[in-house]
Amino acid sequence: MAPKVIYATVAVLGIAAASGAAWWYQAKTPASTSVNFAVEGAPPGTGATGPTGAAKGATSSATAVRPPSVESAKVEVMSLTDDTQAVGSLKSRQGVTVRPEVSGRITQLNFRDGDRVRKGQLLVQFDDQLQVAQVKQSQAELSIALANHKxxxxxxxxxxxxxRSVEESAANLEVARAKLALSQATAARLKIMAPFDGITGIRTVNVGDYLKDGGDIVNIEDITAVFVDFRLPERFQTKVKKGQQAQVDMDALPGRKFTAIIQAIDPLVDANGRSVGVRxxxxxxxxxLRPGMFARVKAVFGERENAKVIPEEAIVPQGGKQYVIKLVDGGDKDIKKTQRVEVKVGIRRPGRVEILEGLSEGDEVVTAGQQRIQKDGTLVKVLELGRPAAQPPVAVGSSGSGVAGGVAASGTSVNTAPKLNPVGTKIGLTPVAKPLTGINPCLEGKS
Known part of the structure; x- marks a missing residue:
C-alpha cells in the first residue's frame, strides 16, 4: 500500500513541474512582440503604442487593399487576309499519251525526246504502202464513175x-467517192499528228517496231500553264469563287512563290471527306513547274484593310460566348477599372484574333491575370513590361576575324569570285527570271 502512494505522489509532482515549465516558457515573451500583437488585434484608438507596432499595422492595411496586377494590350488596326491552307498536285493544262488507232510497223519518228512540237506536226509514220495503193485504186474508180455519169x-x-441509166451512174459515182474517202481515212490513221502545242516526253518505241493498236508511244504535255488541283472543306464552298487568287509554294522550289487563279469549282461535294474540289x-x-509536283496552297478569299485585332490570350470563352475584360479609367495613372465585354470574333491568326463587334480601336484589354478579377469594376494595376534592348549590329570586317573587301584580318587575300560548275553556271547564285511578256495563258479561256 505504501509504494502505491509514493508512486502516485511522484506522478502528481512530475505533472505539476511540467505544467509550471510550460507556463513559464509561454510567459517568457519579448515586450516588442506583445506590443505588435496588441497593435494588430486592437482597434484604432486603443492604448497600443510604439513605432514598431504602428509601422507593421500600416503595412498590413496597405497589403489588404493592394489591387491585383494584370497585363494588357490595346486594340490594333491592321490588314488581314481571309485565307486557308490546303495541299494539292500540279497537272498539265493539256496532256495526252500518243497511241495508234491501228496496228502497224513504224517507219518514221519525226521528233526527239523533250522536243517542243506544234499542233498538226507529224510525229509518227507507220508503213502505209498498202493503204496508199488502195487510195490510188479508189481514185481510178472514181474517175471511171465520173466519166460514165457524164x-x-x-x-x-x-x-x-x-x-434510169443516169440514176444508176450517179449512184455508182457516189459509191466511188465513198470508197476514196474510206481509203484516204485508213491511210491517214497511219500518220500520228500532234494534237496541240506542247513538249514531248521520253518515247518508248523505235523505228522498225511493230506496234499494236492502243500501244503507248510518247506523252505530250502543254505546260505553258499548269493546273493545281486541291480540296477544301465544305464550309468554304460559299467563300471560294472563280477568279480569286491563291498563293502556291513548292517543296521542290523552296523560297519561290507562285500566284494561281481559281478557274473551276467542283459542284459535287465528296461524301467521304466532305470536301469540294478546286482547280x-x-x-x-x-x-x-512540272506536272505531278507537290504544292502547298493558300487560298485567299478576301482582304480586310482596317481589321481590329487583339492578342488571342485576351479572349475568355464562357457559356458558348466570347468575352474580353476591357480596362477603363480608374482615376489614377496606373490604376484601371475592369469591364467585361462580349465580343464577336472573326479571322484567327497565330497569336492574333480579329474582333468584329464589341471593341473599338485603341481600347485596352487584359491579356494576363484574368483569374484575379472576380467581378466588374475591380481596380487593377497594369504592369508595364519593358522591351529588351536592341543588340548593336555586328560590324563586318572591322576587327577580329572578320573579312572586308575580300581581305582577311590577318592580311591574307580572299578570292570572292563566284565559282563555276562544269557547264559554266555560277554556283550558289539563283538565276534571275526574265520578265514575262504577252497574255497570261491562264486568262486565255483555254481549258
Whole structure:
C-alpha cells in the first residue's frame, strides 16, 4: 500500500513541474512582440503604442487593399487576309499519251525526246504502202464513175438512153467517192499528228517496231500553264469563287512563290471527306513547274484593310460566348477599372484574333491575370513590361576575324569570285527570271 502512494505522489509532482515549465516558457515573451500583437488585434484608438507596432499595422492595411496586377494590350488596326491552307498536285493544262488507232510497223519518228512540237506536226509514220495503193485504186474508180455519169447525162439529153441509166451512174459515182474517202481515212490513221502545242516526253518505241493498236508511244504535255488541283472543306464552298487568287509554294522550289487563279469549282461535294474540289491555274511560261509536283496552297478569299485585332490570350470563352475584360479609367495613372465585354470574333491568326463587334480601336484589354478579377469594376494595376534592348549590329570586317573587301584580318587575300560548275553556271547564285511578256495563258479561256 505504501509504494502505491509514493508512486502516485511522484506522478502528481512530475505533472505539476511540467505544467509550471510550460507556463513559464509561454510567459517568457519579448515586450516588442506583445506590443505588435496588441497593435494588430486592437482597434484604432486603443492604448497600443510604439513605432514598431504602428509601422507593421500600416503595412498590413496597405497589403489588404493592394489591387491585383494584370497585363494588357490595346486594340490594333491592321490588314488581314481571309485565307486557308490546303495541299494539292500540279497537272498539265493539256496532256495526252500518243497511241495508234491501228496496228502497224513504224517507219518514221519525226521528233526527239523533250522536243517542243506544234499542233498538226507529224510525229509518227507507220508503213502505209498498202493503204496508199488502195487510195490510188479508189481514185481510178472514181474517175471511171465520173466519166460514165457524164456520158450518160449527154446521152439522156439526146434520148438515146433512159433516165434510169443516169440514176444508176450517179449512184455508182457516189459509191466511188465513198470508197476514196474510206481509203484516204485508213491511210491517214497511219500518220500520228500532234494534237496541240506542247513538249514531248521520253518515247518508248523505235523505228522498225511493230506496234499494236492502243500501244503507248510518247506523252505530250502543254505546260505553258499548269493546273493545281486541291480540296477544301465544305464550309468554304460559299467563300471560294472563280477568279480569286491563291498563293502556291513548292517543296521542290523552296523560297519561290507562285500566284494561281481559281478557274473551276467542283459542284459535287465528296461524301467521304466532305470536301469540294478546286482547280487553279498558274502561269508557267518560264517552265519552272512540272506536272505531278507537290504544292502547298493558300487560298485567299478576301482582304480586310482596317481589321481590329487583339492578342488571342485576351479572349475568355464562357457559356458558348466570347468575352474580353476591357480596362477603363480608374482615376489614377496606373490604376484601371475592369469591364467585361462580349465580343464577336472573326479571322484567327497565330497569336492574333480579329474582333468584329464589341471593341473599338485603341481600347485596352487584359491579356494576363484574368483569374484575379472576380467581378466588374475591380481596380487593377497594369504592369508595364519593358522591351529588351536592341543588340548593336555586328560590324563586318572591322576587327577580329572578320573579312572586308575580300581581305582577311590577318592580311591574307580572299578570292570572292563566284565559282563555276562544269557547264559554266555560277554556283550558289539563283538565276534571275526574265520578265514575262504577252497574255497570261491562264486568262486565255483555254481549258
Amino acid at each position: 456520158r450518160n447525162q449527154d446521152l439522156v439529153a439526146q434520148n438515146f438512153i433512159s433516165q 487553279a491555274c498558274i502561269d508557267n511560261r518560264q517552265n519552272q
